[in-house]
Amino acid sequence: MSPQATTMQPHTDAVPEEQVMAGFPPAPEMRVGPTNWFKLPWLRWSLIHRSLSVPTVDVWRGNAEPSALPSGAALYGATMVSGPEGTKVGLDQALAQLEIDAFMVLHRGKVVFERYLHGMAPHLRHGSASISKSYLGIVTGMLAGEGKLDLTATAETYVPEMRGSAMGSATLQQLLDMRAGIVRPGLDDRPSALGAQDGGVFEVLGLLPRRPESPGDFYDFVLRKPAAGRHGERLYYDNGQPEALAWVLRRVTGRSIAELMSTYLFQPMSTERDGFYSVDKTGAEFSSGGLSLTLRDLARFGETIRGNGFFNGRQIIPEAVLADIRAGGDKALFAESRFAAAYPGGSYRNYFYLSHDHLQGISAQGRYGQRLYVSPAADVVIAHFGAAPGQSPHPFEVPYARLHREIAELLMG
Amino acid sequence: MSPQATTMQPHTDAVPEEQVMAGFPPAPEMRVGPTNWFKLPWLRWSLIHRSLSVPTVDVWRGNAEPSALPSGAALYGATMVSGPEGTKVGLDQALAQLEIDAFMVLHRGKVVFERYLHGMAPHLRHGSASISKSYLGIVTGMLAGEGKLDLTATAETYVPEMRGSAMGSATLQQLLDMRAGIVRPGLDDRPSALGAQDGGVFEVLGLLPRRPESPGDFYDFVLRKPAAGRHGERLYYDNGQPEALAWVLRRVTGRSIAELMSTYLFQPMSTERDGFYSVDKTGAEFSSGGLSLTLRDLARFGETIRGNGFFNGRQIIPEAVLADIRAGGDKALFAESRFAAAYPGGSYRNYFYLSHDHLQGISAQGRYGQRLYVSPAADVVIAHFGAAPGQSPHPFEVPYARLHREIAELLMG
Numbered sequence: 001m002s003p004q005a006t007t008m009q010p011h012t013d014a015v016p017e018e019q020v021m022a023g024f025p026p027a028p029e030m031r032v033g034p035t036n037w038f039k040l041p042w043l044r045w046s047l048i049h050r051s052l053s054v055p056t057v058d059v060w061r062g063n064a065e066p067s068a069l070p071s072g073a074a075l076y077g078a079t080m081v082s083g084p085e086g087t088k089v090g091l092d093q094a095l096a097q098l099e100i101d102a103f104m105v106l107h108r109g110k111v112v113f114e115r116y117l118h119g120m121a122p123h124l125r126h127g128s129a130s131i132s133k134s135y136l137g138i139v140t141g142m143l144a145g146e147g148k149l150d151l152t153a154t155a156e157t158y159v160p161e162m163r164g165s166a167m168g169s170a171t172l173q174q175l176l177d178m179r180a181g182i183v184r185p186g187l188d189d190r191p192s193a194l195g196a197q198d199g200g201v202f203e204v205l206g207l208l209p210r211r212p213e214s215p216g217d218f219y220d221f222v223l224r225k226p227a228a229g230r231h232g233e234r235l236y237y238d239n240g241q242p243e244a245l246a247w248v249l250r251r252v253t254g255r256s257i258a259e260l261m262s263t264y265l266f267q268p269m270s271t272e273r274d275g276f277y278s279v280d281k282t283g284a285e286f287s288s289g290g291l292s293l294t295l296r297d298l299a300r301f302g303e304t305i306r307g308n309g310f311f312n313g314r315q316i317i318p319e320a321v322l323a324d325i326r327a328g329g330d331k332a333l334f335a336e337s338r339f340a341a342a343y344p345g346g347s348y349r350n351y352f353y354l355s356h357d358h359l360q361g362i363s364a365q366g367r368y369g370q371r372l373y374v375s376p377a378a379d380v381v382i383a384h385f386g387a388a389p390g391q392s393p394h395p396f397e398v399p400y401a402r403l404h405r406e407i408a409e410l411l412m413g
Numbered sequence: 414m415s416p417q418a419t420t421m422q423p424h425t426d427a428v429p430e431e432q433v434m435a436g437f438p439p440a441p442e443m444r445v446g447p448t449n450w451f452k453l454p455w456l457r458w459s460l461i462h463r464s465l466s467v468p469t470v471d472v473w474r475g476n477a478e479p480s481a482l483p484s485g486a487a488l489y490g491a492t493m494v495s496g497p498e499g500t501k502v503g504l505d506q507a508l509a510q511l512e513i514d515a516f517m518v519l520h521r522g523k524v525v526f527e528r529y530l531h532g533m534a535p536h537l538r539h540g541s542a543s544i545s546k547s548y549l550g551i552v553t554g555m556l557a558g559e560g561k562l563d564l565t566a567t568a569e570t571y572v573p574e575m576r577g578s579a580m581g582s583a584t585l586q587q588l589l590d591m592r593a594g595i596v597r598p599g600l601d602d603r604p605s606a607l608g609a610q611d612g613g614v615f616e617v618l619g620l621l622p623r624r625p626e627s628p629g630d631f632y633d634f635v636l637r638k639p640a641a642g643r644h645g646e647r648l649y650y651d652n653g654q655p656e657a658l659a660w661v662l663r664r665v666t667g668r669s670i671a672e673l674m675s676t677y678l679f680q681p682m683s684t685e686r687d688g689f690y691s692v693d694k695t696g697a698e699f700s701s702g703g704l705s706l707t708l709r710d711l712a713r714f715g716e717t718i719r720g721n722g723f724f725n726g727r728q729i730i731p732e733a734v735l736a737d738i739r740a741g742g743d744k745a746l747f748a749e750s751r752f753a754a755a756y757p758g759g760s761y762r763n764y765f766y767l768s769h770d771h772l773q774g775i776s777a778q779g780r781y782g783q784r785l786y787v788s789p790a791a792d793v794v795i796a797h798f799g800a801a802p803g804q805s806p807h808p809f810e811v812p813y814a815r816l817h818r819e820i821a822e823l824l825m826g
Contacts, residue, residue, distance in 0.1 A: 055469075247437060
């Protein structure tokens, strides 16, 4: 880290973030719990220290030495980029305005910029939110490549309990592309501080108080999704679809999602630290949003994607898995979705966002400012974690995507 | 591992342990929760996978390569030792009869025996129960050696909130030696499956259902301990005393117990994996019993003690800290305690048990069969984890101690 990082202005809130969970014991109003974790400043602490709030399962990195992430010629904190309003500011200032906790840029495999802010540090594991889905998408592709899954088969072929449920008759590929015909139960029916969007998963984890009608675990969560329309007709982003897919993966392999991630990605990549998932009472991972990991380990995943699956001296992800993603999804459906603003002309495939522009952007995205952006054309990987509260569509979605493009273009030269 | 391990008879219960938390989802009666985790076969799974039941905080190992634990000439599974009844059986048979999950013997720094049973594995982190106290005792000694703590000062000197509470007027050394004048609240007043002994800590963690009068966190747990008698007069083993000491350590250093363990022990020892602690709602560690770690990392701690604090190429624990422990505690008080049966002529000091025999045994002990035994005279370290349900005094206390002595004498030759 360069000295600039320490001279940045701290984020200011009515409640100083340094006081959150500080002291032994912390002041009652400074503790993180079900009534405040989704608001600043408590949100940051909650995302950076998720294991202290909920049960978790580790994603073992193995015993090998961490793979190398060499340093290269640097970007600077003063490099001019677009801030959230579109006006040009220094990169460090943009990160502060965009509620970023950690930010890393690699060019041609070398780290050219790395910042940790707001109590985040290289060894801490930040919640990645829906970037978890992209990890799941890759491992699903790898299992299909091994012949263990047929992506054209329906979910109920593998999990008979799903027969008669909204997603049981969807194919695995439809679940990968958010094209099963379902609606979110509870959407707009609960005036919670989170706006109820995806409240179900947080109730399963105990992060929000449970109601009598709350699902008891992620299996129950999947089975309760109401059907709406026909499969394939819409891009309807929802946690239910990856959770249904996770159930299929567990059933077919006899292994937990954490074990699969360890075997297929974390061990081969020789990550710096273990990752971990939030889990429900049955031990099932919050596969659509519960993976926590270090920034550098997220960057390693990006480097593996940039290298067509080759990283750490070996082919980790088969090229075909990434070729399928890069070919993209249905552009017409994407254009109708709320994601088109940040990715005009883009598409969605296997839980990745494709830019289909001259930068060939491949992106994994999670709520609160979690992003992985890979530009094979510019040889650039950008990874960041944030703590921007609020719902999708979030006002930072367009600014994040613009910042990624600007940095990639700058480095492509 | 030698082939013997796989040919051993599995532990038999009415409910097969392989079915605990097996399947996606697991059968309701096979799930681990507040009503069954303390009974076999659920106890084993609960001890081996504690992070899936409660919030936790990691003890970071750092980024260095794991320190070496070389292999040496082997003990054998057929080596004759005393089983629980005192009759001679093969070592592997003894381990099965003594509900052992993992067992390791080092002689002159080399691993001469290593077994993983009942679903335990080298990379899994088993609950160490009260061995956690011994880690706390060592770090307390290290902080005192740096002049950050005065062990002759009272707890309330450092934590003013403890003024007027039963342990506030006890010295840190009295807390280290279990000699504060307190009684266990709730002992025998609750007919729980755990016999209520130390029920308070499990209620704090949510491992047992909370009652209206349950302490809310570990600070509250400490403050509620009722006084009984005068400090120094008895050896009264209780979780309150190390929990009070942990509060002092946090307040004085401004750091969590997990951070202290990482800085003072796990990073210098270059453990194979991170450890982790169960935590309460305030993020406070269950310092008296909540540390989970791998068997090999427990063995590394033992090797460090055997080497007078020197391990991994450096002096990790100052010699004076270990000399103080080896000198022992009050033998007369120990003789009156329930521990004298396993350690006749022994004593207790800084959360370690001293044998004061020709083997110079130093032992850390935890419920359910967790043990670290170090014999500097025999150059032997024995580490094991178990899942023997029940209360102290446990019928296996004497057999475990006897087994340690027999192995040490065998290797001393």
